[in-house]
Amino acid sequence: MAKDKKLVEAITSMDVDFAQWYTDVVKKAGLIDYSSVKGCMVIKPAGYAIWENIQKELDRRFKETGVENVYMPMFIPEGLLQKEKDHVEGFAPEVAWVTHGGLNPLQERMCVRPTSETLFCDFYANDIQSYRDLPKCYNQWCSVVRWEKETRPFLRSREFLWQEGHTAHASAEEAEERTLQMLHLYADFCEEVLAMPVVRGKKTDKEKFAGAEATYTIEALMHDGKALQSGTSHNFGDGFAKAFGIQYTDKDNKLQYVHQTSWGMTTRLIGAIIMVHGDDSGLVLPPEIAPTQVMVIPIQQHKEGVLDKAEEIKDALKHAGIRVKMDDSEKSPGWKFSEQEMRGIPIRVELGPKDIAAGKCVLVRRDTREKTECSLKEAATVAAELLKTIQRDMFERAKEHQKSHITEVTSYDAFKEAVEHKPGFIRAMWCGDVECENKIKEETTATSRCMPLEDSQPVSDVCVCCGKPAHKLVYWGKAY
């Protein structure tokens, strides 16, 4: 058995070194590999399949709200990027420039899109003429480039995959409505599909998107107590419309500026799934997103009838709509178990000659390792039910973890103490002054994550930092 354990022994325990544990899991679970391109990653089949499932389900939900997909160019001429002042200032430090076409220098250099607001605005300026052209609810699936100095697989890489939605509306109210609609769509997706509870909130002005009037965010709490911004939705008001001249004639034949939104989710989500649900044996995937939900592992497969029975079970599960595979490789069962656990496949079915003789098989949950015996005939029904239970339990456990990692503080000393010793969200009041926010960040490394939408119960009536009157409740924390 010593050899069989090697796969698991190779990963660092999460309590010893969480960062190393994370790196070990992404590699050993076969999600990514590094490449010769610095700061970028190769997303391998096991990782890409998770992204495809995220994409499929998000895309379905988008379309239900009337969103249509389009595709924009990947280059942005410098002049276009500079049209909105705050936006260019926000992104300038991290854009990559194309200066040559073949051997010839370009007249105007172009950046590789870090995000596509400017391209959509340029397009909308021509495409929108009348109130009849509104609303425009477009989305694109693509990759973007941001020249990050420090990179980590899925969490921060120079090129990453995402979707960016860009909408244009006739009124401010409609734009705000869309901004919040997408925020809630993101939050529901995380909770229902990724079994990942999130805090829905609004960013402070300091933390909002470059050029936005308001930025809403969903913040998830990782196993180590650090927050991860998991999706954002921005209301641009008519700021971009004025910079790009996006106007329409209303019903009274008057020229009006449109109101815009944008919203995005990225391959970061895969990092979040790893850090919310993973354990010392590797990845733990919520059934809803798992590319393979059940792995059938025959034991003593060389014995007569074992492989046939395993195949039968696999077919029955497949017939029941379960994403199932069978591992009939030459590896030992112990090795196969470790591999299935490392890859986070929610259930494995163990099936050997003795089980077959008794007309049963064993289902083992990845999340709790709990074993369930059932008759071969019932395997598909029991597995389908078990997948639902696992999905629900994973969400409940993550929710419990989130709840138990929220610390309420009323003094700056208690705040510092919490940052130091109580990983998680810190609930504290803020006066609204950016100086307090800066001071807190510099002195404690905690940042304001959001002003929560569904939790407005004040902790006190003064700012945790300066002691002046405060009405804003903020969730603070260290973040990825």
Ligand SMILES: [Zn+2]
């Ligand atoms: Zn203050």
